[in-house]
Amino acid sequence: MNRNIDDESVRPLFSLSLKKLSLFTVVLPLVSMVFCFVTSMIFNFELVNTTICQVFNFCPSVSAITGISPQRYIWRIGVALHSTPRLLLASVYYSHYIRKTKNVQDESKSLYMHIATMNYWFHVTEIMALVGVTYISNKENYPVHEKIFITFMASSISYMLSTCVLSNMNKSSAPTHLEKLSYRIKLFLCVIIALTSVGMMYFFYKHRVYCEELAFSWFALCEYVICFANMAFHATIIWDLPAEEIVICLPLSHSSPNCQDVTKKNE
Secondary structure (H helix, E strand, C coil): CECCCCCCCEEEEEEEEHHHHHHHHHHHHHHHHHHHHHHHHHHCHHHHHCCCCCCCCCCCCHHHHCCCCCHHHHHHHHHHHHHHHHHHHHHHHHHHHHHHHHHCCHHHHHHHHHHHHHHHHHHHHHHHHHHHHHHCCCCCCHHHHHHHHHHHHHHHHHHHHHHHHHHHHCCCCCCCHHHHHHHHHHHHHHHHHHHHHHHHHHHHHHHHHHCCCCHHHHHHHHHHHHHHHHHHHHHCHHHHCCCEEEEEEEECCCCCCCCCCCEEECC
């Protein structure tokens, strides 16, 4: 929304750069994961690299490093703290796509709106699945953990693909440098994740069926590539909405209590 807020009717209480909030939601799980990986490799190497196949592995899975103590608590706190802001960002992104409808060709607007709605729910499902796979570990309930992980992967890939489609449909006739950069990076990360997902399934099959040495390590490496690429994909919001702010404002006594500004754009 425009930043020209009527100062006679509302009083801003708090504002936060959307760019800073977005970076916070990426850095928090990133730092948590790196901490879990480094400490697990230093202090619990044998434990996190041991699988039911009893073969040598050099790289533990994300579930392994976040499923032991005290690493699990650091990871769970990180995911919990970043989840609510991400749900807010999902709504902001949806509003952004709705505003960009004006750039879409008339015959494609209905399809665009349907994709935007699905994109929003893919985004929300991805966030909730991440919370679920974090708090229900593979050691506590493997069947449920596995199903939630599959849900996370499916919703994450669907979200990224639909985001690329929307970005292509709503691009302006003269896109800015940041818009071009954001779209290209998104496409690149989608390709990386698609290829790595195939590799991850292949190595998981080798591990589960043949118990091949190092198969689980290669599976884990694919998993990390997907995690980091996913974080990078979500970080591209800083190019899509570079000047937006989250605003909380209070209606003054003489005005109607109708101040529900969520975002505003610097001019």
